[in-house]
Amino acid sequence: MSDFNHNNNNDNALNQQLYSVLEKTLQAGVIEQRRKRRWGIFFKLLFALYFLIIIGMFAATPVLNEQRKFMDSDGNPLNEYTAVIRIEGEIAATTDASADKITTALRKAFKDPKAKAIVLRINSGGGSPVQSAYVYDEINRLKKIHNKKIYAVIMDIGASGAYYIASAADEIYADQASLVGSIGVTAASFGFVGTLEKLGIERRLYTSGEHKAFLDPFSPQNVNENEFWKDVLNTVHVQFINAVKKGRGDRLQDKPELFSGLIWSGEQALPLGLIDGLASTGSLARDVIKAPDLVDFTVQEDGFTRFMKKLGSETIQRFFYTSSEIQLR
Template sequence: MVDQWKAPSAAEPAVGDDKSWKLLEKTLLAGVQEQRRARRWGIFFKVLTFCYLITVLVLFTPLLDMERTAVSGSGYTALIDVRGVIADKEEASADNLVTSLQAAFEDPKVKGVVLRINSPGGSPVQSGYVYDEIRRLRGLHPDTKVYAVISDLGASGAYYIASAADEIYADKASLVGSIGVTAAGFGFVGAMDKLGIQRRAYTSGEHKAFLDPFEPEKPDETKFWQGVLNVTHEQFIASVKQGRGDRLKDKEHPELFSGLVWTGQQALPLGLIDGLGNASSVARDVIGAKELVDFTVQESTFDRFSKKLGASVAQQLAMWMGFQGPTLR
């Protein structure tokens, strides 16, 4: 008699199901263990990287701090860089430059201060802050002279700052001057008309949308803005004349205040500079203290190191570890 096949009930597992479930369970457990193992290694390498960075900071920061004390046995020349655009939150901001100047003047070993300038200028407000602080510190410390040394470019607000120094030096090919004020913008009225775009601005106050690039120029506002620029220019001229005094040949050369620039060789007979030279030659031959010690406000050691790791990675590490902001070296 042939046995009849009987289908397994729901309560009875089919043949082989128990082994399949065990195999699936082992596979899942192996995957979880692998994830845990990977997580442990990830944490290990993060901790290792953290310890490595801390070690670098601990080992190298004292070496950087020793730079100033290495020549503290005798007098030296304080070097302050005015580099790039002069503006708030930039490297050549008034806050950074004033901090550097105050530190240099308060150091009893400093025999003179060199402002090494390579800047196209920038904010008249920031430049004015630095100009005023130089003159104030010179009044408090008459024996400590300030020398501006222009390398590639000392124009506009950068020359504004330089004119506060006791003397100005430049290379024969440096670009010097640009004593003027500029404000530029764009007008999009014609383009909007061609594209059929309407400007809808809602203001309270007759001139609240002053110099709106999407509206036609208004003669009275243009005249007013030109007056603002003229006043700023006169302030610039007055400061330069106060700083340079009779050395400036402006009576013979009124174009000095026209916004033009000259080479160092041309600037010398015009009275814009006092001589040709660089930071090292001024420290050695004029101040008499050839050792240059950098008083420029620098990025922190961690910021400089992290930039070499890559911009995006460095940013995350800085936020994670809390090392941000400039330090005075």
């Protein structure tokens, strides 16, 4: 009997030890989970604070830069300056050289009483005729309202749609090696007729108009549709030519090749009347405008938006943009 009680006591002691170990293990697990949650909350708060600081920096930098650009090197406010608006890259509704951004900058510069004159600093091979025409028309409208001259300075290239815009300026300048002109219209695509058949793919195209798919790259070309499309391009070309003639006036040489789509160096463009002189933005502001301090009025996206675009969203968007759009190039 005593042996039984002794064994029973041993079992109870063992069970208590097991329960004690299990309890401590569970408590340790709970403590560890709480510790992990606390650290998790800490790191989340730290990340949120870091994110807010970054956003704050993105928001504050443009404001500080906006204030500084109207000051001289000593931090004193400028009393007079030359307003500069950059037109760089493709002229299109979705790029930095869109009509919305350029015209917004133009309105601000024309209204600024301290801006003695405006310089369009161009480095573009052209783009959308619609966007170019919007800017051209707005320049002419603002010139009638404000007593202020506007100049265009062509850097590496000022061609096609970019030259369309430049021709609205009072005077155009370039470097002797700049590329100027290309007064023409283009619309390019590809033809894949027979490609799908060779791959064993059946394409099904449904339209509700006889010529609705005349730009379809997988359909054979039609002579009548090709002539129609050429007429459309010729119409846009005539609009382009008329705009240049109106802007440049008697300064243009009476030579048909000027409107053939050819492009010239700045040295060649000068005697042709495509430009008025050879100068850089700085020398023009200093020697012609007599306001050497330059203030950039270009509309720029905030840093966060530029960062997101660098991730590739804009590239993807442009990749899927229709290849048959009309271009001034």
